[in-house]
Amino acid sequence: MRASGLGVAGALLAMLLGATLARAEPLVIAHRGASGYLPEHTTEAQALAVGLGADFVELDLVLSRDGVPVVLHDLTLDATTDVAEHFPGRARADGRYYAIDFDRAELATLGVGERVDPKTGEAVFPGRFPLTSGGFGLPTLARTIDLVQGLEASTGRSIGLYVEIKRPGFHRDEGQDISRVVLEALAAAGYGGQGDGRLYLQGFDWAETRRIRDELGYKGPLVQLIGGNDWADAAGSDYEALLGDEGLLELAGVVDGIGVPIGLVLDRAGESPGLAERVTARGLAVHAYTLRADRLPGWAADMAELVASLEAVGVDGFFTDQPDLTRAALGR
Ligand code: CA
Numbered sequence: 009m010r011a012s013g014l015g016v017a018g019a020l021l022a023m024l025l026g027a028t029l030a031r032a033e034p035l036v037i038a039h040r041g042a043s044g045y046l047p048e049h050t051t052e053a054q055a056l057a058v059g060l061g062a063d064f065v066e067l068d069l070v071l072s073r074d075g076v077p078v079v080l081h082d083l084t085l086d087a088t089t090d091v092a093e094h095f096p097g098r099a100r101a102d103g104r105y106y107a108i109d110f111d112r113a114e115l116a117t118l119g120v121g122e123r124v125d126p127k128t129g130e131a132v133f134p135g136r137f138p139l140t141s142g143g144f145g146l147p148t149l150a151r152t153i154d155l156v157q158g159l160e161a162s163t164g165r166s167i168g169l170y171v172e173i174k175r176p177g178f179h180r181d182e183g184q185d186i187s188r189v190v191l192e193a194l195a196a197a198g199y200g201g202q203g204d205g206r207l208y209l210q211g212f213d214w215a216e217t218r219r220i221r222d223e224l225g226y227k228g229p230l231v232q233l234i235g236g237n238d239w240a241d242a243a244g245s246d247y248e249a250l251l252g253d254e255g256l257l258e259l260a261g262v263v264d265g266i267g268v269p270i271g272l273v274l275d276r277a278g279e280s281p282g283l284a285e286r287v288t289a290r291g292l293a294v295h296a297y298t299l300r301a302d303r304l305p306g307w308a309a310d311m312a313e314l315v316a317s318l319e320a321v322g323v324d325g326f327f328t329d330q331p332d333l334t335r336a337a338l339g340r
Pocket of ligand 1: 066
C-alpha cells in the first residue's frame with residue numbers, strides 16, 4: 009500500500025512539475041536569426057534578432073574542411089551563397105557545393121544572400137529581403153559568440169544560443185566529429201554548464217542526442233528534434249516510436265524537451281491531437297517550429313492566433329522567423 013501511495017504522490021509531483029514547467033515564460037527563439045527580415049544565419053540577422061527582443065538566437069552548425077564550426081543550415085552552399093561564382097569546378101558529382109570541401113578561409117570569401125531554390129534561382133520566400141549578389145558573409149560560431157556576448161555586455165540582457173548540430177553521421181563519414189568539436193568550442197566560450205540558461209543544444213539524430221549526454225557528458229538543456237523518419241537528418245531515428253508512451257519515458261530520461269513541427273501539435277483544422285499535452289505531462293518542454301508570418305497554417309489568421317493556440321496546448325518555446333511579432337503575440 010505504501011509503495012502504491014508513493015507512486016500516486018510521485019505521479020502528482022510529476023504532474024505539478026510538468027505544469028510548472030509548462031507555465032514558465034515561453035521562449036522566443038529567433039530561427040536562423042531574424043530570418044524573416046534579413047538573409048538567414050548572417051551576423052546582421054543575428055543582431056536584428058537581439059534587437060527585436062528574442063530570448064535565443066537559433067543557429068545551425070556544419071564544419072569546414074579544416075574543422076571550424078560555421079553557421080549554415082544546409083550541408084551545401086548553393087542555396088544561400090555565391091559559391092559557384094567563386095569556386096567553379098569545386099562541386100561534387102551531384103552538382104552541389106559542400107561546405108566541408110572548403111577551408112574556413114575560402115568560406116570567408118563567399119557572399120551570402122536570401123535563400124533561393126538552387127534549381128530555379130527563385131526566392132524561397134518572395135517578399136522577404138531582396139535577392140542580391142551577396143553583401144553578407146558566412147559567420148563562424150566564434151563570430152556569433154563574439155556578437156552575442158558583446159550584445160550581452162552592451163545591453164545588460166542575457167541572450168541565449170540555441171544550437172543545432174547538423175548531420176553528425178555525414179560529418180563522421182567525412183572524418184570529423186562535429187558534436188565533440190562544437191561542444192568543446194562552446195565550453196571554451198563559457199557555455200554548456202548545467203542550467204545557466206544561455207545554451208540549448210538540439211538535434212534530429214536520436215542516437216547522437218544520447219551520445220551527447222552519455223559519452224560527451226553535456227549537462228545543459230538538450231532538445232530532441234522531431235521530424236520525418238524518412239528525412240536524411242533523422243539518421244535512423246524512429247520518431248513515431250519516440251512519441252509513444254514508452255518513447256516519451258525514454259526521452260524524459262535524456263532530454264529536457266522536444267522540438268516539433270507545428271502540424272504535430274495542432275492539426276490542419278487547428279485541433280490538438282493531444283501530443284503536446286502528453287509531452288508536457290512528462291515534464292518535458294515543447295518547442296514548436298517554425299512560426300512564419302508569411303507562411304501561416306491555413307487555420308491561423310495571423311501570428312497572434314497561431315501563438316495563442318500553441319500556448320493553449322502547452323507549447324512553451326517558439327522557433328520564429330519574426331521574433332518581434334511572436335513577442336507581441338505573447339504580450340511582451
Ligand atoms: Ca535549425
